[in-house]
Amino acid sequence: MGEGREDGTYAVPETIQRAFAIAVLPSPGAAPDDHDPLGELRELLRTGGVETVGSLIQHRAEPDPDRYLGRGKLEQLKEELEASGANLVAADDELLPRQERNLEAALGLPVIDRSAVILDIFADHAHSAEGKLQVELAQLEYNLARMRGLWTHLERLGAGIGTRGPGESQIETDRRLARDRIAKLRRRLAVVERNRGVIRAKRTGSHLPQVALAGYTNAGKSTLLNRLTGAEVGVGDRLFQTLDPTTRSYDHEGRTYLLTDTVGFIRKLPHQLVEAFKATLEETTMADLIVHVIDASDPPERRADAIAAVDSVLEEIGAGAKPRVLAYNKLDLLDPDRRRSLLVGNGEAIGVSATRGDGLGELRDAIAHSFASTLQPMRLLFPYSALGRLSELHSLVGELEREDRPDGVLVEARVPTALVHSYDSFRCG
Numbered sequence: 001m002g003e004g005r006e007d008g009t010y011a012v013p014e015t016i017q018r019a020f021a022i023a024v025l026p027s028p029g030a031a032p033d034d035h036d037p038l039g040e041l042r043e044l045l046r047t048g049g050v051e052t053v054g055s056l057i058q059h060r061a062e063p064d065p066d067r068y069l070g071r072g073k074l075e076q077l078k079e080e081l082e083a084s085g086a087n088l089v090a091a092d093d094e095l096l097p098r099q100e101r102n103l104e105a106a107l108g109l110p111v112i113d114r115s116a117v118i119l120d121i122f123a124d125h126a127h128s129a130e131g132k133l134q135v136e137l138a139q140l141e142y143n144l145a146r147m148r149g150l151w152t153h154l155e156r157l158g159a160g161i162g163t164r165g166p167g168e169s170q171i172e173t174d175r176r177l178a179r180d181r182i183a184k185l186r187r188r189l190a191v192v193e194r195n196r197g198v199i200r201a202k203r204t205g206s207h208l209p210q211v212a213l214a215g216y217t218n219a220g221k222s223t224l225l226n227r228l229t230g231a232e233v234g235v236g237d238r239l240f241q242t243l244d245p246t247t248r249s250y251d252h253e254g255r256t257y258l259l260t261d262t263v264g265f266i267r268k269l270p271h272q273l274v275e276a277f278k279a280t281l282e283e284t285t286m287a288d289l290i291v292h293v294i295d296a297s298d299p300p301e302r303r304a305d306a307i308a309a310v311d312s313v314l315e316e317i318g319a320g321a322k323p324r325v326l327a328y329n330k331l332d333l334l335d336p337d338r339r340r341s342l343l344v345g346n347g348e349a350i351g352v353s354a355t356r357g358d359g360l361g362e363l364r365d366a367i368a369h370s371f372a373s374t375l376q377p378m379r380l381l382f383p384y385s386a387l388g389r390l391s392e393l394h395s396l397v398g399e400l401e402r403e404d405r406p407d408g409v410l411v412e413a414r415v416p417t418a419l420v421h422s423y424d425s426f427r428c429g
């Protein structure tokens, strides 16, 4: 019971989760001092409302297949755990069900893995109907794999050969229920995704250049979308703030661009999430151009890791070959020397500060430039009876050089390649 308050109510003490973070890393390496290998797990836990009270790293080629950590390290962990006051252990990898079980048995505390932490955050941050369905699907898939593990475990505890283990039938039932629910979720998602397909087809049909913001979680994608388009997407200093995609437009030199902000990436993104969020991630694969937003304020090693993680997810979802513009964001946090060394010799990179609005003109130019080749110069004569087509073209390509003549309006326009044929009949000279 909590302490009595003056107003007669009782403050029920919240069970505060205090995690002890553990990781297995390949080799001590020559990591610079400013690089905290467990910093990201700590951030993930913080976003999930869990405080990190201690950490332990084991350097070995591979995690132990049965216990994640080696025996000696496990003993050390037990001692450190007691002193730390942790009531939870969090591993920086996805654990095999067997590893998780054995760790829990050895430590006497609940053990969660990186995937569970990420799934939890997603569950917390999902707002749209689609997002909620996607997260539930990913969680069920994750749990189903664990139930299988649990089941073999209970089976082993069971009586002799040929008899059913205790709990087996219960778990079979649970698994069947989970499977039914998964099938149902998939059907419902398919319906939602058909609707999304319709909206997307409309966008594609508009022939406006489509740009997707992609990048590591917390890199500043939403802040940049808001800056470039005047949108008001939620921004926050926590991981996976954004799950639902938002598309807004902005005009640059008379041309309209569609810009989409979507879910951020992370190292070791649980594959169940990649699967379940396929439709959301497709927003990225459908774009003509990807602006890869990079947090330039990260220490170099962490930044390189983040860039590699984004590249690998883009590859995985089939967007590996899309044209890219690299936007190094949060430049305001760097001193001029670091700023210069970051961008010098990094030809395709644009430096920006989304919060201050620095470098946005350059970024818009770079985007426009990459679409320049998708435009073909045409000289067109619209008779006065076809001015509707002229205004349609105007809305597609922006400002036009026009000359009013007795037989119609003559324009020099840069027409999207895909539409050249539909203006062929107006071609003039």
Ligand SMILES: Nc1nc2c(ncn2[C@@H]2O[C@H](COP(=O)(O)OP(=O)(O)OP(=O)(O)O)[C@@H](O)[C@H]2O)c(=O)[nH]1
Binding pocket: 215, 216, 217, 218, 219, 220, 221, 222, 223, 224, 234, 235, 236, 237, 238, 239, 240, 241, 242, 243, 263, 264, 265, 329, 330, 331, 332, 333, 352, 353, 354, 355, 356
């Ligand atoms: N100093 C500084 N902070 C920035 C800049 N851009 C974004 N931030 C901050 O970085 C944090 C993350 O920004 P978001 O725009 O939410 O990042 P995101 O990439 O959309 O993150 P997720 O949606 O979680 O993937 C927020 O606290 C922003 O205020 C910048 O140019 N400079």
Ligand SMILES: [Mg+2]
Binding pocket: 221, 222, 223, 234, 235, 241, 242, 262
């Ligand atoms: Mg965001």
